[in-house]
Amino acid sequence: MHRKIRKRDMIFLLVTAVVCLVLLGYYYLGHGDKGAIAVVTVDGEVYGEYQLDEDQVVEIKKDGKVTNTLTIADQKADMTDADCPDLLCVQQKAISRDGETIVCLPNKVVVTVESNEKSDMDAVAN
Numbered sequence: 001m002h003r004k005i006r007k008r009d010m011i012f013l014l015v016t017a018v019v020c021l022v023l024l025g026y027y028y029l030g031h032g033d034k035g036a037i038a039v040v041t042v043d044g045e046v047y048g049e050y051q052l053d054e055d056q057v058v059e060i061k062k063d064g065k066v067t068n069t070l071t072i073a074d075q076k077a078d079m080t081d082a083d084c085p086d087l088l089c090v091q092q093k094a095i096s097r098d099g100e101t102i103v104c105l106p107n108k109v110v111v112t113v114e115s116n117e118k119s120d121m122d123a124v125a126n
Contacts, residue, residue, distance in 0.1 A: 036096065036115035038077040040070065043108045052077060052096060052113070060109055067107040077111055079104065 040047040042062055050058055052075045060068040068089065069081035078094035079102050089104035098115040 036075070036098065036113050038070065038072060038095075039112050039114055041110045041112075047109075050077070060107075062107060062109075068104055068109050070111060077102070077113065079111065082107065082109075 036052045038050045038052060040050070040058065040060060042060060047060060048058065050056065050070075050072055052072055055073045056071075057080075058070040058072065059066045060070060065083075067083050068079060071078050071080040076094035076096040079089045079092065082089050082104055084104055084106035086106070089102055089107075089109070092102045095102055095111070095113050098113055100113045102111040103109070
């Protein structure tokens with residue numbers, strides 16, 4: 001038996017789809033965690049802590065020369081330049097949620113977002 005889709009069924013499906021899209025957009029396009037900081041470590045030592053709320057460019061120096069450039073804008077931290085040969089750290093996405101990291105292995109630089117708000121996703125799902 002074939003049943004025709006009624007007008008109210010279509011309205012229900014449309015409203016449900018719109019609500020889902022709004023929730024997904026808020027979750028994925030939201031402005032990261034409020035009060036989050038980017039913690040930069042070099043050779044296992046804390047180099048600095050930077051608020052994601054403040055747009056800034058951080059030049060990370062090792063042995064007196066700039067090895068990496070971290071750009072913080074729109075509450076996200078992004079490695080925009082590095083002097084390592086593979087530049088994998090520059091190709092990683094900008095980070096904004098608690099626990100996300102950017103790693104530059106050749107220069108031994110790690111950037112981690114820390115926040116009081118814990119991410120809903122774990123490392124595997126993220």
